Amino acid sequence: MPDHALTYATDLDGTSVVGVIMPKTAKTVWLDAVDYDFITALHPNARWSNNPNGFGQHYVRLRIPGDTNRNLYVARIITGNLYASGTRYHDGDRSNLRRSNLFTGIGSGGVPKKARKRRVNPLHIPMDGVRSHA
Template identity: 35%
Template structure:
């Protein structure tokens, strides 16, 4: 997928009087919002690259960017710190609200089951046919 190598922005004041930057996402008619100082730090490191909405394959979309020679980077992780371990959560459940006051990092989820190999693989299609008497 080809994305523009730049992005457009708008600036506003949030209810607390802080300047926020709205980045218009390249692949969706949506805007993500973050504090101006976070935006400036990201642009200083990654330049005016493409920002877009990217699905995680499980029904949720996240704001990501792609620099010239980089893999896709989740913007919320850049704001909170690249080396953080765990899951980024959004306090108001809005993945377009990238203000630091809305972002939180949780440790690895205890709900995740440890990876283990299945004990046995089904043969064929996996369809299980009950074995019983053919005579009724």
Template identity: 30%
Template sequence: MKPASRLPIIRERDTKNVPIVLVPLDAKGGRWAVVEAQDYDGLPKILREAPWILNDNGSGHAYVKACITRSPGNLIPVHRVLLKASRGQAVRFVGNDRCDLRRSNLTLCKDGRPRRDHFSEFQEDVA
């Protein structure tokens, strides 16, 4: 999937008055990722500036990914970076909404499946 022309992010508060950031996942603003503002601001600059898309993993599940040109594979799963998931750890979504990247919807657990350590790849870029 080709990354969408980037719409601006939107900063607002959720129903619990927590500051959040809405990140566009398409050029028309039809889909948005929801991230707590503190987590979004803590992401490496290269991820904050990259276009985000909703990408199907081929097994019927779509995940929010950042399109990074310098990265092998080009697509970085944002939920794994947010929780600093390393190999052998899985990030599970508490609800069914994979566009909801708030900590209340994510949980880190041991899985045993080898996973790429996406966080360490960008540690030096944290602004």
């Protein structure tokens, strides 16, 4: 069961959008309906939250119950940029999570951010200095 209320609307360009009303702040964040449906299909029991970063900005995150290490940024899910930072907002409004407002920009070091490939290491063996013998 969702921990948030929803409101539905149609954007000026005819796109169906969903307003997710954040449980603690009552602030509404907007995203395309197809993205909301995708996210809730992947994580139906996730808790939505609007977290401040301490510098006057906020991020919309999902907290996955039972998995203490899983805080997912909604903007990163929508852009497909899960592991790298650099997700930007055309209008500067972090509550506008529509695809038309999001893009992956330059990171803090002035270099375009790329999604890192995560090395699968289920045994948690340190891989530094290990070479493959072919």
